[in-house]
Amino acid sequence: xxxxxxxxxxxxxxxxxxxxxxxxxxxxxxxxxxxxxxxxxxxxxxxxxxxxxxxxxxxxxxxxxxxxxxxxxxxxxxxxxxxxxxxxxxxxxxxxxxxxxxxxxxxxxxxxx
Amino acid sequence: xxxxxxxxxxxxxxxxxxxxxxxxxxxxxxxxxxxxxxxxxxxxxxxxxxxxxxxxxxxxxxxxxxxxxxxxxxxxxxxxxxxxxxxxxxxxxxxxxxxxxxxxxxxxxxxxxxxxxxxxxxxxxxxxxxxxx
Numbered sequence: 001x002x003x004x005x006x007x008x009x010x011x012x013x014x015x016x017x018x019x020x021x022x023x024x025x026x027x028x029x030x031x032x033x034x035x036x037x038x039x040x041x042x043x044x045x046x047x048x049x050x051x052x053x054x055x056x057x058x059x060x061x062x063x064x065x066x067x068x069x070x071x072x073x074x075x076x077x078x079x080x081x082x083x084x085x086x087x088x089x090x091x092x093x094x095x096x097x098x099x100x101x102x103x104x105x106x107x108x109x110x111x112x113x
Numbered sequence: 114x115x116x117x118x119x120x121x122x123x124x125x126x127x128x129x130x131x132x133x134x135x136x137x138x139x140x141x142x143x144x145x146x147x148x149x150x151x152x153x154x155x156x157x158x159x160x161x162x163x164x165x166x167x168x169x170x171x172x173x174x175x176x177x178x179x180x181x182x183x184x185x186x187x188x189x190x191x192x193x194x195x196x197x198x199x200x201x202x203x204x205x206x207x208x209x210x211x212x213x214x215x216x217x218x219x220x221x222x223x224x225x226x227x228x229x230x231x232x233x234x235x236x237x238x239x240x241x242x243x244x245x246x
Contacts, residue, residue, distance in 0.1 A: 113171075
């Protein structure tokens with residue numbers, strides 16, 4: 001492969017990560033959908049019990065970590081495409097990262113309360 | 114040179130009018146931009162969804178309040194839009210994975226799979242909407 005030195009990554013890691021995280025989220029989505037549509041009426045007890053299971057907590061955390069990485073690549077792509085002034089783009093990227101970090105922290109707080 | 118070629122105005126600058134009414138995106142183009150729009154929408158909506166998850170797990174009374182909240186029609190409508198965004202992002206994403214593997218990149222197949230993605234995500238949305246309420 002002919003590579004021009006850019007001083008940073010070439011984007012392959014991000015490209016691959018976006019696809020792998022997508023696959024993880026797809027699997028989780030199908031599992032949750034099956035659980036939700038299994039016919040059990042969703043009462044508070046059922047809902048609370050579902051999210052107190054160890055596997056559900058870990059799976060949900062894996063989903064959110066995948067989402068965080070996936071969304072970072074996606075939102076950064078959007079910002080790189082449409083926001084031309086460097087300062088504004090950098091500001092928005094930092095804001096995006098902080099938002100993602102907050103989402104992750106909140107998720108952990110919700111799951112292990 | 115044909116007379117039609119002579120009459121064309123060049124260069125052509127993109128105006129809002131041109132973007133809205135003159136340039137027609139082919140179906141795969143629509144799938145692509147909708148993938149982007151649905152992704153951005155979902156990212157922004159996470160804060161709202163996490164808030165609902167947080168409340169719904171905090172206590173029985175809060176769970177019932179969220180259940181009532183989710184039954185209000187504007188909330189239902191917004192949730193349905195998000196369900197569509199998720200389904201579209203999901204289906205279009207699977208199509209893009211196949212494109213990455215060089216599958217279905219000729220024009221006819223690309224248009225066909227675009228139609229399938231559009232229809233499948235709408236059908237899934239309708240099914241989930243019907244199932245969840």
